[in-house]
Amino acid sequence: DARVTQTPRHKVTEMGQEVTMRCQPILGHNTVFWYRQTMMQGLELLAYFRNRAPLDDSGMPKDRFSAEMPDATLATLKIQPSEPRDSAVYFCASGSHLDGPTAFFGQGTRLTVV
Amino acid sequence: AQKITQTQPGMFVQEKEAVTLDCTYDTSDQSYGLFWYKQPSSGEMIFLIYQGSYDEQNATEGRYSLNFQKARKSANLVISASQLGDSAMYFCAFLGYGNNRLAFGKGNQVVVIP
Numbered sequence: 001d002a003r004v005t006q007t008p009r010h011k012v013t014e015m016g017q018e019v020t021m022r023c024q025p026i027l028g029h030n031t032v033f034w035y036r037q038t039m040m041q042g043l044e045l046l047a048y049f050r051n052r053a054p055l056d057d058s059g060m061p062k063d064r065f066s067a068e069m070p071d072a073t074l075a076t077l078k079i080q081p082s083e084p085r086d087s088a089v090y091f092c093a094s095g096s097h098l099d100g101p102t103a104f105f106g107q108g109t110r111l112t113v114v
Numbered sequence: 115a116q117k118i119t120q121t122q123p124g125m126f127v128q129e130k131e132a133v134t135l136d137c138t139y140d141t142s143d144q145s146y147g148l149f150w151y152k153q154p155s156s157g158e159m160i161f162l163i164y165q166g167s168y169d170e171q172n173a174t175e176g177r178y179s180l181n182f183q184k185a186r187k188s189a190n191l192v193i194s195a196s197q198l199g200d201s202a203m204y205f206c207a208f209l210g211y212g213n214n215r216l217a218f219g220k221g222n223q224v225v226v227i228p
Contacts, residue, residue, distance in 0.1 A: 033216060043205065043218040056215060091159060093216075101147045101166075101209055103216055105159035 002026045004094050004106035012112045018080040021109045024073055025094030032075045033093040033103055034060075034067055043091070049075065082113045118208050118219035127196045127226050134181070135191040135222045137206030143167075148189040149207040150180065152200075153221070159205075165189060196226045 005024040013019055025032050034046040047057035052069040060067065064083070069075045079086055089110050093103040117140040127133040139148070150162045165173045165180045173180040181190040193200055206219040 031214070035218075042220045045215060045217060048214070048216075050214070056213070089157065093159070101211075102149065102161050102164055103209075104161060105151075107158050110157075 004092055004104055006090075006092050006106035006109050008109060009107060010110045010112075012114065013082055015083055015113055016081040017113075018078065019082045019086075019111060019113075021077045021090050021092075021111070023075040023077070023092030023094075023106060025075065025092070026096075026104060027073070029094035029096040029104075030072075031095040031103070032069060033091075033095075034075070034077050035091040035093065037089045037091060037108070038087075046077070046090075079111075082111075084113045087111055087113050118206055118217055120206055120219035120222050122222050124223035124225065127200075127224060129198060129226055129228050130195055132192060132194045133196055133200075133224060135193075135204050135206075135224070136188070137190060137219060138186070138188045139206075139208050140187065141208065141210060143210040143212050145211040147209040147211070148180070148182065149209065149216075150178070150189075150191045151205045151207060151218075152202045153205065154199075154202040162204075163191070193224075198226050198228065200224060201226045 007022045031050050033048040036044045046060040047067040049069050066078045089108045091108045093105045095103040119138045146167045148165045152160045163175045163178045165182045177194045179192045203221045205221045209216045
């Protein structure tokens with residue numbers, strides 16, 4: 001059963017700490033998206049990658065956020081230092097032009113910064 | 115940037131009835147895709163249906179159909195024979211094939227009542 005896997009599912013951390021969220025895209029998918037979901041802003045696109053290269057990270061606060069794909073099976077989103085306003089659900093989604101344009105979502109990481 | 119508009123307030127639907135969720139978009143792209151996702155209270159994002167801008171037929175997937183009116187730039191989702199499990203937030207999304215950004219609307223809340 002192919003699925004996008006995100007870890008951790010839940011994270012509570014103190015302000016100022018580094019947070020790393022991980023995503024394992026569906027095997028063979030070459031496009032990875034990172035989204036943040038809040039009540040106020042809805043689903044915001046933070047960054048996306050194709051073939052491990054970042055295509056667009058204009059939605060991401062550059063001073064504290066960074067996104068990488070060290071290899072085809074792992075995407076990471078880091079926040080350093082974290083702030084209370086970063087509290088949100090962070091989703092990873094993956095897709096492949098071979099499977100059509102659809103992006104399939106992971107279950108999300110619920111981040112709470114206190 | 116593309117703008118996706120979902121303006122309907124929360125909706126109550128009687129079980130077994132059909133419901134239409136509105137979505138309009140603003141783009142200058144000629145080639146694009148439109149998607150609908152469902153987000154139940156559990157928080158996962160579930161892909162429902164896809165329509166390509168050059169598809170001549172409206173997309174259908176089981177009880178879901180997409181009423182695509184290209185000239186009006188609308189892509190409404192129709193759920194037929196509503197079930198209690200259809201209670202969720204529904205998101206319309208747009209993918210421009212020029213920049214490959216998958217952008218989401220604010221969502222529609224649907225509650226199915228017995």
